[in-house]
Amino acid sequence: MRVLTVRHLTVYRYAEPVGFGEHRMMFRPRESHDLRLVRSRLVIVPQPSQLLWRHDVFDNSVAVATFSAEASSLTFDSTVTLEHTEIALPDYQLEAPAVTFPFSYAPEDRPELIRALERMEPDQEVERWARSLLPKSGPCETMELLRTMTHRIRAEFSYSHRSQRGVQSPGLTLQRRGGTCRDFAWFMIDAVRSLGFAARFVSGYIFVPSTPDATEVGGGATHAWLQVYLPGAGWVDFDPTNSIIGNRNLIRVAVAWRPEHVLPLWGTFIGWGRSALSMHVDVAVTEEFADA
Secondary structure, three states: OEEEEEEEEEEEEEEEEEEEEEEEEOOOOOOEOOEEEEEEEEEEEOOOOEEEEEEOOOOOEEEEEEOOOOEEEEEEEEEEEEEEOOOOOOOOOOOHHHOEEOOOOOOOOHHHHHHHHOOOOOOHHHHHHHHOOOOOOOOEEHHHHHHHHHHHHHHHOEEOOOOOOOOOOHHHHHHHOEEOHHHHHHHHHHHHHHOOOEEEEEEEEEOOOOOOOOOOOOOOOOEEEEEEEEOOOEEEEEEOOOOEEOOOOEEEEEEEOOHHHHOOEEEEEEOOHHHEEEEEEEEEEEEEOOOO
């Protein structure tokens, strides 16, 4: 078990004092059997007139801030410490019918998975790419197929950081053979959905160990990957950006069917458009060590 601390700092700067509309934040990790929140702190400057905590339809924790004061800067400073139980080599015990692909979800599960199965930006080239990973005849092992897809994206696509919001279409990511972590997650979601898998988008953080052999990318900002629903194992994490299967170094914050529903922070300001000068985001994930 690791004890990790995540500091997520966002600073907006304006040329003159402006007013602020409602701001919504997704900073608080999703607690589970492999993640336990130890403590959290959220500092907002200027101080909001009201701060409410809610759960959305996915049970994500959402903080909603409203403001009455004007200011020339707006700062959100979130710090959370958590216990992260990592499964180094996950051995997922799938139900017998799901061990080999293709398989069908049980009739009682399909109504709950309808949105997770829906291709929202279908692209024939993406489906063709996904089907190229299948054997020419006969079934294949489900986990081996998903593992191959995850590894292929890491090996054949070029990762780049992009500060602007938004996600490329899956077709554009395939055409460019490159993108950000959120582009790769959205691409793989469309690819697995084209094969009949249920999948959802995950937003969170990644811990990049400070060791010479560390190969993970995506640190210094929020991170994105996907989960595929596999009978017997449940929602399984796949990070095509880093070729990770399972929860290694991944800290889940929010899940949804589409990436725009899990933005870490969004809101509005009241003033001239030219007043907006800059936005600075810094994310640091560090490991806590017990005193000797």
